[in-house]
Amino acid sequence: MDFTLNDEQIAIRDTCREFAAQEIKPRAEEMDATGQFPYDLVGKMGQLGLLGLPFPEEYGGAGADFLSYCLAIEEISRGDVSVGITMEAHTSLGATPFYLFGSEEQKQRYLLPLATGERLWAFGLTEAEAGSDSGGTRTRAVLKEDGQWHINGSKVFITNAGTNITGGVTITAVTGQRPDGRNEITNLIVPKGTPGYVIGNPYKKMGWKASDTRPLSFEECMVPEENILGKRGDGFKQFMQILDAGRVAIAALSVGLAQACLDEALSYARERKQFGKSISAYQAIQFKLADMDMEIELARLMYYKAAWLHMQGKPYRREASMAKLFASETAKRAADQAVQIHGGYGFMDEYPVSRYWRSVKINEIGEGTSEVQRMLIAKELGC
Numbered sequence: 001m002d003f004t005l006n007d008e009q010i011a012i013r014d015t016c017r018e019f020a021a022q023e024i025k026p027r028a029e030e031m032d033a034t035g036q037f038p039y040d041l042v043g044k045m046g047q048l049g050l051l052g053l054p055f056p057e058e059y060g061g062a063g064a065d066f067l068s069y070c071l072a073i074e075e076i077s078r079g080d081v082s083v084g085i086t087m088e089a090h091t092s093l094g095a096t097p098f099y100l101f102g103s104e105e106q107k108q109r110y111l112l113p114l115a116t117g118e119r120l121w122a123f124g125l126t127e128a129e130a131g132s133d134s135g136g137t138r139t140r141a142v143l144k145e146d147g148q149w150h151i152n153g154s155k156v157f158i159t160n161a162g163t164n165i166t167g168g169v170t171i172t173a174v175t176g177q178r179p180d181g182r183n184e185i186t187n188l189i190v191p192k193g194t195p196g197y198v199i200g201n202p203y204k205k206m207g208w209k210a211s212d213t214r215p216l217s218f219e220e221c222m223v224p225e226e227n228i229l230g231k232r233g234d235g236f237k238q239f240m241q242i243l244d245a246g247r248v249a250i251a252a253l254s255v256g257l258a259q260a261c262l263d264e265a266l267s268y269a270r271e272r273k274q275f276g277k278s279i280s281a282y283q284a285i286q287f288k289l290a291d292m293d294m295e296i297e298l299a300r301l302m303y304y305k306a307a308w309l310h311m312q313g314k315p316y317r318r319e320a321s322m323a324k325l326f327a328s329e330t331a332k333r334a335a336d337q338a339v340q341i342h343g344g345y346g347f348m349d350e351y352p353v354s355r356y357w358r359s360v361k362i363n364e365i366g367e368g369t370s371e372v373q374r375m376l377i378a379k380e381l382g383c
Contacts (some may be wrong), residue, residue: 003304004162005071010374012053012064013071019048020079031210032355035202038162038210041083050076051090055099059107060115061374066245070252074300077256078263080361082210084253085366089211090114092246094121097187098169101230101238110189113167122161124171124190124216125239127154129337132372133238134172137185138216141173148222149175149188155216157366162199162214168192169216172235185235189227196221207359214363228356244320245310246367251303251323252382254331254363255296262292265341279341288337295335299327318380325373328363335360 005013024041029040045051054069055061069091095114098107098121113119128138139153151173161169168191176184176209190197200215228237266289269280279285302323309316338353339346346353364370 003301005067008064009068009071011279013075015048015143016072016075017051017078017115018216019044020075023084024076026332028352028355029083029350031080031082033049033349035209037212038083038086039164040167042086042120043117045076045083045087047177049299051117052115052372054091055095055111055115057101057319060112063351066189066311067249067304070303073104073252074256074259075251077253078260078371080353081253081257081356082208084256085118085208085211086160088246088249088253089123090120092249093242094125094160094170095253096245097123097229097238097242100241101187101234106229110167118165119167120160120163120165121167121240122158122169122282123242124155124158124161124169126157128156132149132254132369134239135183135185137172137174137183137260139171139173141175141186141188143225146222147225149173149225149227151188151190151218151221151223153218155376158216161212161216162202166192167213168194169197170229171216171218172239175232175235178233182223184233186232187229187238188223189229190218190221190223194221194223203229207355219241244317247320247324247373248303248306248310248316250322250367251299251306251327254324254327254360255300255303257360257363258296258299258327258331258334261331261338261353261360262289262296264356265289265292265334265338268345270343273274285341288341290335295330299323302326321368321373321376321380324368328360329370331360333364355371 035128049062050072052061053064054074056064057063073088076087098111124136133196141149141151143149160166170187170189172185173188174183175186178184196219198217203213269285270278272279306316306319306323309319335357339357342353345351
């Protein structure tokens with residue numbers, strides 16, 4: 001085993017760490033207060049090549065490996081998780097399906113502007129009654145004699161769907177019945193501005209306030225037959241593959257947020273004095289900090305391993321679920337302890353740990369709840 005990052009991975013990590021510290025973190029409180037989408041920061045990330053890290057240069061990407069991408073997600077999220085999830089959802093859910101399943105024409109048309117950061121893209125999977133049961137999609141698409149897919153249905157909690165630079169959304173839709181009686185699910189490309197495609201108002205959220213999250217609806221929304229992504233009926237298989245890699249990236253995001261909690265807690269504990277000395281001198285506080293550090297490092301190593309397995313072309317679904325599950329719950333514990341170490345000040349919004357505590361819960365829900373991760377791990381055990 002060799003846990004040493006190579007020169008390229010170190011360079012990407014350090015570039016993102018510096019960018020997050022200098023450009024993102026100083027804006028985090030303001031973004032949380034206003035909920036304004038950070039177009040300028042997204043533009044700068046595009047210029048740095050961060051929005052196309054894992055894609056080949058021929059498609060506008062940086063040609064970096066998957067671990068480098070995860071390292072970038074961790075560092076950006078350490079600065080602010082709203083920016084981190086914007087990057088992760090765009091790359092893992094929006095752009096990656098084009099790279100993995102798109103035709104050459106679709107890659108040239110859609111992936112190129114996404115990899116360079118000129119455009120963002122969304123992935124529409126979740127519905128009101130199809131969350132953890134993602135195979136229960138009710139949005140339907142019928143291919144009619146006019147050569148168009150007629151789409152009717154709705155999606156909820158979709159990230160990056162309504163920004164000024166969003167190019168469109170790839171959605172899952174039922175396109176027929178399989179021989180075994182189950183729904184045939186296909187992924188369809190719906191460009192922004194397509195008649196019948198309605199982008200709802202942004203949600204009012206507890207956390208991730210500067211990210212764009214909206215409901216979508218489709219009423220006789222028509223797209224050409226060639227707007228299928230991949231093969232007809234492969235939608236379920238495709239999004240399961242996408243979610244496996246996305247869970248590793250969410251694990252990295254959770255580690256970044258957990259590390260931010262430790263950063264703030266340690267700094268505060270060193271400065272705060274009670275009974276004549278810094279509270280970091282008291283064992284009760286030291287043990288909290290030590291536990292945070294230990295769990296964060298374990299979560300980091302878990303996503304490293306899952307990313308490595310992915311890069312080697314080996315099965316990694318079990319490890320991806322473990323990484324996402326442990327890292328998200330580690331981040332929750334880290335945020336809770338960070339607030340506790342701050343005492344009453346941790347309850348005040350002017351301290352970052354208040355924002356971290358509000359933002360951390362969604363990590364246990366998005367891209368597969370903790371319960372779903374445990375189900376997947378149990379399935380890998382043969383249960």
